[in-house]
Amino acid sequence: MEANNNFARQLQGLPEGQSLENCPVRQVMQGIFSKWSTLLLQALGERPYRFGELRRLVPDISQRMLTQTLRDLERDGYVYRTVHPTKPPSVEYGLTSLGQSMLVPLKELVDWATSNFSDVRAARDAYDADANG
């Protein structure tokens, strides 16, 4: 019995004959792990925020990417967007129940990253030192 070419598919819960390009796991993951999404999801996990509040909360993000990331998160169903027709307008963003559900395992990974960053950094430094030595 040779190595099974469908192993990767099985790992990702992919039905037979479907490409890895459309892999469910990857599709979900790529939505969560754009440059700013994890940070924004964590912020919205505390309470809903308005657009301008989020800008001040995460001053390093460009306006363009804030808009786009929020749109992507909205599209995937993690975030709702409510426009209050005031003047000037005010827009509120918050987590949907799907977003709250997803944030649970995501937070565990974030916690792991926080707790084990020193080990990762040490491994990196050792690897790089070895390459230069």
Added chain:
Amino acid sequence: MEANNNFARQLQGLPEGQSLENCPVRQVMQGIFSKWSTLLLQALGERPYRFGELRRLVPDISQRMLTQTLRDLERDGYVYRTVHPTKPPSVEYGLTSLGQSMLVPLKELVDWATSNFSDVRAARDAYDADANG
């Protein structure tokens, strides 16, 4: 009291005065979520594999990216690499204890993605349909 500019830093466990660019959480995350890393980590979570075995396991990956992803995972301390000086050479890859530790929360996220993909897809379809309507 205006919105606190250091909120994002606090969320990511960043000490005062340190840039988000070097944020521990993001540094760890970006290592885990390159295009192929999650898949490879899951594979190596089963048992160690040789380079060629991994290629056959994940036929869609290019040789270049397989090498590079494994190197990155090795650099971050998740994966070990053992060269057996046979002829022709054989190289074994496997999870370190750090990698096994990280795979625990990662798997929970993968499981969430698998379980909730239909909801995410439904949200996407609804969003896209609305945009075209």
Added chain:
DNA sequence: CAGAATCCTCTACGATACTG
């Protein structure tokens, strides 16, 4: 206030060819 539009850069990734 909350964005849309445009332009530009940088890097992730793939394809291909070669090697100890």
Added chain:
DNA sequence: CAGTATCGTAGAGGATTCTG
């Protein structure tokens, strides 16, 4: 077998300017 080296492309993301 397990890579390295080189080239080319698409997309992510930043900076800037304009608007209902």
